[in-house]
Amino acid sequence: MYQMISTQNEDGIFTITINRPEKMNALNQQVLKELALAVEEIYSDRTIKAAIITGAGEKAFVAGADISEFLTLSEENGRDLAQLGQVIFQRIENSPKPVVAAVNGFALGGGCELAMACHFRIASENARFGQPEVNLGLIPGYGGTQRLTQLVGKGKAMELMMSGDMISSADALSWGLVNYVVPAAELMSKTISILQKINAKAPLAVSRVIKCVNAAIDKQVDGYETELDEFAACFGTKDMEEGTAAFIQKRVPNFTGE
Structure with a gap:
């Protein structure tokens, strides 16, 4: 089904791997189209509870777009290309199931934008982040100018995008771009352990957390109103009944996503 990515669903955790290590996992149009299909699996497959996006090999998560395609x-x-990328990355950002970036190596340009579209990021110690598009006479086009500003603040975002510099995983952690930095050998196990913890919670509540947090930065909606609606909707779910009953009875809840 896929030629430039690979997927695996294990115990409800769906791993999408950009699989072009010989090209530093660069995003060409074929990769974007395959990624779009894989993202739709997250939405439609009920056996998938959460997802990881990563890159093949240790050198790169995604080292950027495939520049050779830009020449014509x-x-x-x-x-059209930017709109394609933005639509796909918005689908990742708005996924009702958690999507986490496991960043191994370079996450530059479109790769940094892909990582930022995920709900949060975990980086290996050798990870490097940057938006170097100005070196090509370009700017980020897949939502990078917006998401980087939201994540690290206006001043740092301006500096990183105007200088075209890369930052280390340690800097990315201190800036708030990533949640954790771990040795490369522990990257996937750390990511999986966090998702296993999330997967033990009420799926509908997790989905509503994603919706409400995204509403905080969506200029088209009132985040507080969204929170009111989603909080109220929780009271119509079996998961809320089970969660509160389990708390009172001092037992582990058995959530069904209903």
């Missing part, structure tokens, strides 16, 4: 693009083509 017109303004109109460029807009």
Whole structure:
């Protein structure tokens, strides 16, 4: 089904691996289209509870877009390409199931944008982040100007995007771009352990947390109103009944996502 990515569903955790290690997992249009299909699996497959996006090998998560494809693009083509990327990354950001980036090596340009579209990020010690598009006479086009600003603040985002510099995993942690930095050998186990913890919680509540947090940065909606609606909706779920009953009875809840 896929040629440039690989997928695996193990115990409800769906791993999407960008699989072009010889090209530093660069995002070409074929990769984007395959990624879009894999993301739709997260939405539609009831056996998937959470997802990980990572890159093949230890050198790169995704080292950027495939620059060779840019040489023939017109303004109109460029807009279409950016819109394709933005739509896919918005689907990741708005996934009702947790999607975490396990960042191994370089996450540059479109790779950094892909990582930022995930709900949070865990990095290996050798990870490097950056938006170096200005070196090519370009700017980020897959939502990077917006998400980087939201995550690290205006000043740091301005500096990183205007200088084209890379930052280390340690800097990314101190800036708030990633949640954890771990040795490369522990990257996937750390990511899986966090998702296993999340998967033990009420799925509908987790989904509503994602929706409400995203509403905090969505100019089109009132985040507080969204929270009111989603909080109220929890009271119509079996998971809320089970969770509160389990708490009172001092037992582990058995959530069903209903």
